[in-house]
Amino acid sequence: MRAIQVTEYVKGPDELRVSNLPDPVPKPNEYLIAIHATAANFFDLLQIRGKYQHQPPFPWISGSEFSGVILKAPTSLSSGKTPKFKVGDNVFGATQGGYATRIAATEDRLRPVPKGWSFFDAAGVFVTGPTSYAGLVTRAGVKEGDYVLVHAAAGGVGLAAVQIAKAFGATVIATAGTQHKLDIAKSFGADFGIDYRQSDWPEKVKKLTPKGRGVDIVYDPVGLIAQSMKCTAWNGRLLVIGFAAGDIEKMATNRILLKNVSVVGLHWGMYATMEPETVEKVWDGLYTLMESGKYRGTCFTDQEFVGLESVPAALKALGARETWGKVVVKVPQEGQSKI
Numbered sequence: 001m002r003a004i005q006v007t008e009y010v011k012g013p014d015e016l017r018v019s020n021l022p023d024p025v026p027k028p029n030e031y032l033i034a035i036h037a038t039a040a041n042f043f044d045l046l047q048i049r050g051k052y053q054h055q056p057p058f059p060w061i062s063g064s065e066f067s068g069v070i071l072k073a074p075t076s077l078s079s080g081k082t083p084k085f086k087v088g089d090n091v092f093g094a095t096q097g098g099y100a101t102r103i104a105a106t107e108d109r110l111r112p113v114p115k116g117w118s119f120f121d122a123a124g125v126f127v128t129g130p131t132s133y134a135g136l137v138t139r140a141g142v143k144e145g146d147y148v149l150v151h152a153a154a155g156g157v158g159l160a161a162v163q164i165a166k167a168f169g170a171t172v173i174a175t176a177g178t179q180h181k182l183d184i185a186k187s188f189g190a191d192f193g194i195d196y197r198q199s200d201w202p203e204k205v206k207k208l209t210p211k212g213r214g215v216d217i218v219y220d221p222v223g224l225i226a227q228s229m230k231c232t233a234w235n236g237r238l239l240v241i242g243f244a245a246g247d248i249e250k251m252a253t254n255r256i257l258l259k260n261v262s263v264v265g266l267h268w269g270m271y272a273t274m275e276p277e278t279v280e281k282v283w284d285g286l287y288t289l290m291e292s293g294k295y296r297g298t299c300f301t302d303q304e305f306v307g308l309e310s311v312p313a314a315l316k317a318l319g320a321r322e323t324w325g326k327v328v329v330k331v332p333q334e335g336q337s338k339i
Contacts, residue, residue, distance in 0.1 A: 002308055003100035007059045009050035013312035013319070016048065016062065024097070026104040031085060032072035033105060037123035038098045039065035040314045040327040042244075056096055063098030063311070067091065067113060067123040068331075071102075083107065092122040099311050101331060108272065111283065114290040121297025124156065124326025127268075128298065129290075131241065132160035134282045135219060135266045137168070140237040144169030146216040147209045149231065151196065151224050152244060154181035154324040159188045159298040161219045166190075167294040173205055173215065177321075184324045188298070202230035209233070223247055225263065229255050236261040298325035305329040 001023045004016050026032045046052040070089045090113035095105045113122045136142040148165040152158045153174030165172050166189040174190035176182045182193035192208050194201050206212050214233035221241035271279050289295035300323045305314040318327045
């Protein structure tokens with residue numbers, strides 16, 4: 001197979017190289033998959049430099065999210081259950097080693113490609129889709145009539161959140177840092193767009209809500225919870241998704257009390273350990289939206305990345321904040337039909 005193997009930490013994506021390596025040998029409980037598309041993530045940029053919380057022992061293959069075709073399936077699983085997938089099935093998932101033409105993965109790291117979806121679109125769903133669904137539906141209880149403020153609305157989780165909130169009947173106010181990104185958010189269903197580089201953005205958000213009462217839910221992957229409190233309604237729910245801006249906020253708890261709001265965190269990655277039953281509920285809800293056409297792929301299309309050699313360029317564009325949605329690299333393979 002061909003893959004981007006890391007044998008020592010690098011300064012940046014330009015130092016990554018594609019190598020010819022033996023195909024992975026799947027363990028008895030693993031599937032072997034031919035990768036047709038692979039998604040870039042911010043944590044990839046940290047991992048190749050040795051600055052991520054999960055650093056595999058050298059040598060390791062970079063990347064995580066992917067989509068492709070099952071080449072080999074287990075005959076049985078250690079749990080005694082019959083494998084869900086068979087040879088020839090289209091799947092997407094995430095596990096260490098996504099920047100390659102082959103990968104081995106356990107069943108819990110895989111999902112079936114939704115009906116009518118391409119490999120390209122499916123490669124960017126495994127992390128963003130359930131994160132936004134669990135945040136808005138499971139944690140914040142989004143419902144028809146809610147006003148939802150989505151920060152960094154043109155990002156991967158942002159575009160997922162916009163679509164999910166709209167599917168549940170909410171009015172969506174999107175924020176982003178450029179007009180192009182605001183236009184993208186609106187093309188995915190956002191009702192209004194606000195530039196959060198302007199200092200008065202909380203006032204502008206508030207004016208868009210009925211009688212200026214403020215938003216019911218704030219979806220925040222950036223680190224804008226404290227400022228968002230200025231435009232949150234009574235009984236509002238503020239979702240802490242992440243800190244893309246770089247700083248971890250400190251909040252005045254008296255403001256939480258005075259506005260009767262809830263500040264709620266989401267650590268989607270821990271659900272598999274702490275609440276595995278919720279994982280299936282979230283995916284069931286997401287598939288309902290995907291197969292009904294209410295949720296579509298969020299892949300960046302302003303520029304095309306084809307082949308593993310284009311992974312460095314994809315990562316550089318992602319790191320420079322030049323992209324929107326999910327940055328996905330197409331991985332051509334012999335005999336490949338649809339990407």
